Amino acid sequence: MIYVIGGIKGGSGKSTISTNLAVLMARKFKDILLIDADDQQTASDFTVFRSETMKDNLDYTSIQLSDRTVRDQTIKLRSKYDHIIIDTGGRDTTSQRAAISIADIYLVPFVPRSFDIWTIEKVSTLIEEMKIINPKLKSFSFINKADFSGQDNSEAANLLKENKTLEFIDIFIGNRKSFPNASSKGLAITEIKPKDVKAIQEFNALFNFLININLDLN
Template identity: 55%
Template structure:
């Protein structure tokens, strides 16, 4: 399966989700390729840190690609890996479109803030355009860095669930220090010590609810 993380907003958690998915799937024993298709290189930086932390036993393969090669090089590698995760940047770029031209699943995190929600419409438009050439593409939204209290999560989840193009996964990854800490050590959320079981559970929920939604159609 080819997963792409993306959207039209920076700092929403695209890299956090991409690297956690890479670690999670590789810990299940799958052959995983993580593609850093963002010029900022955050997945690459994470993987360098992970390589040091795990003494070379990262568990997945990391490559960096940009623009049209995101499509052409990944297509050459699809037979070699069970899962490919492409981390794209937060803008409508050639790299992101190249990823969406071959992806099965598009994961778009939203922070529960107006500036994030206002990008839903351009994301829907991007998905509709990409589905013309890649009809198998399924797009999912979810809340990342959700608030621990207040009503903003609910307001945003109401808005996201109205979309017909981008399926809302009813899971919230709360704003938790553990997610940021794990990243800085090059670890997946379930590998962090001391463990944060709530954070681990939230990521697992996201994965399970995505798999469930994929089976529905």
């Protein structure tokens, strides 16, 4: 399976989602490839931090690709790995389109703020264009960096549910300090101590959803 974590607005936590998925998938499957296709190279920085923390025991393989090589090299490498996770930038780039063109699942996190939610129509247009090339593509949205109170979460969720291009996953991952704290050490949310039980539960809900989708598609 090829999972692409994307969108067209920065700051939605794509790299955090990508790196945590890579670590958790590496614990469940044998060979996982994390591709950093984002110009900011946050996933690559995470891998460097992880290499230092874990004394080179990464659990997964990590490479950097950009532009059309994202598609070409991923196709060549696909048979060597159980799953591939591609972290793309927060813009409509050649790299992101190249990744979507071969993806099984396109996962788009949205922050519950008006400027983020307003991009859903542009994301939908991107998906519809890419489905001409990749008709098997399955696209999902969910709320990331959710608030702990107020109506923004539910209002954003309602808008996402109305969209017919992306299937809304009824999962809310909170805007918790434990995520950046873990990432700064190259650790997944399940590895940092003291454990943030709520954050682990929320991320595991997303992880289990994706694993079940994987089983259904196969």
